Amino acid sequence: MSAAVPPLTLEAIRSVPKVLLHDHLDGGLRPATVVELAAATGYDALPTTDADELGRWFREAADSGSLESYLETFAHTCGVMQTEEALVRVAAECAEDLAADGVVYAEVRYAPELFAERGLSLDAVVEAVQAGFAEGERRAAQQGKNIRMGTLLCAMRQHARAQEIAEVAVRYRDAGVVGFDIAGPEAGFPPTRNLDAFEYLRTNNAHFTIHAGEAFGLASIWEAIQHCGAERLGHGVRIVDDIKTGPDGSVELGRLAAYVRDRRIPLEICPSSNVQTGAAASISDHPIGLLKRLRFRVTVNTDNRLMSGCTVSSEFAALAEAFGYGWADLQWFTINAMKSAFIDFDQRLDLIDNVIKPGYAHLV
Structure with missing residues (x-):
């Protein structure tokens, strides 16, 4: 007689392999680390230096x-991330925290230009973060948790450095940088402002995703x-605006939604973050339910673990509660994400x- 399949508790979900494609390095710091780095680097603008209070402040401020x-x-x-030492520490703790949550592969993104305000070069920023990820992988392995970290370099869409950041991404492609992204406010800053960077990446056979379809609608997607030729969509949740659902439950896809689904373009969906920024009213109302039912290439992500107070496991738990998902659904999301990663096919x-299929074998 086979053993009973355990329920989808948060603890049980933490124990299975997970894959993360959309997570911001500067959105996942430990509150205590923010406080300690502020003291060490002379940053004096924190709203509070009590770590617990600060964690609450980030979540509430992001809940707007x-x-x-x-x-x-x-x-x-x-x-607080303007020195090499701070970047190494934050990156190492990021890898450790993700590994502790059962993540076996993660692509973590950041904008190097945001950490160069005190004089660090872009290359120095990248090398410090890569050193931190390597240290975090090593520490996780010592605790019996294997994780592989990949890096995505972001350009800020409201600035004019996309070409420069794209060149850095290509320069460090053999040192753990697996791709490129543009981030920041969507409205008023369309991705086509950066066509030269995307053309450069394509001609160098480099991977890139684009934040689109979060705050702004179908036009950005x-x-x-x-x-621009994006391989994945960062968020992409507004693709639902091109899907009509009839009163009888029938569904009609518009041409863009059909194209995204037919081409298996991955959607890097971040449920809790989407609720915080107003892209969805609640988890139970989130378009991910419809998109999964229609078999879009849906992946589940954290976006910013500090601001949303979330992990991959807690996102899975919230979706399971809202939509009745079981272990097979969690495996489906995880394999979708792994298929969509920017590392080699092999x-x-x-x-x-x-790793992934054996990790779910006793559950599905």
Whole structure:
């Protein structure tokens, strides 16, 4: 007689392999680390130096319903990440925290230009973060948790450094930088402002994703895919605006939604973050339910673990409660993410066949 399948408790979900594609380094600091780094680097603008209170402040400040207000919280995390020592520490703790949550592969992104305000070069920023990720992988392995970290370098869409950041991403492609992204406010800053950078990446066979379809609608998704050539969509949740659901439950996909689904373009969906920024009213109302039912290439992500007070496991738990998902659904999300990663095909297949599927074998 086979053993009973355990319920989807948060603790049980932490124990299975997970894959994370959309997580911001400067959105995942430990509150205590923010306080200690502020003291060490002379940053004096924190709203409080009590770690517990600070953690609450970040979550409440991010809970505004506005992407612009949400983004303002990053002034404090970026403010304490202006030295090589701080970057190494934050990156190492990031890898450790993700591994402790059962993440076996993560692509963590950040904008190097945001950490260069005190004189660090872009290369120095990248090398410090890579050193931190390597240290975090080593510490996690010592605790019996294996994680592989990949890096995505972001350009800020409101600035004019996308070409420069794209060149850094290509320069460090063999040192753990697996791709490129543009981030920041969508409204008024379309991805087509950075066409030169995307053309450069394509001609160098480099991978990139684009934040699109979060605060802004279908136009940003269409531009990201058809003009810029994005391989994945950061968020992409507004693709639901191109899907009509009839009163009888029938569904009709518009041409853009059909294209995204047919081409298996991955959606890097971040449920709790979408609720905070007003892209969804609640987890139970989140379009991920419909998108999964229609078999879009949906992946589940954290976006900013500090601001949302979340982990991959807690996102899975919230979705399971809202939509009745079981272990097979969690495995489906995880394999989707691994298939969509920016590392080599052989490496993706190895993690799917030798880590992820065995990790769910007794559950599905």
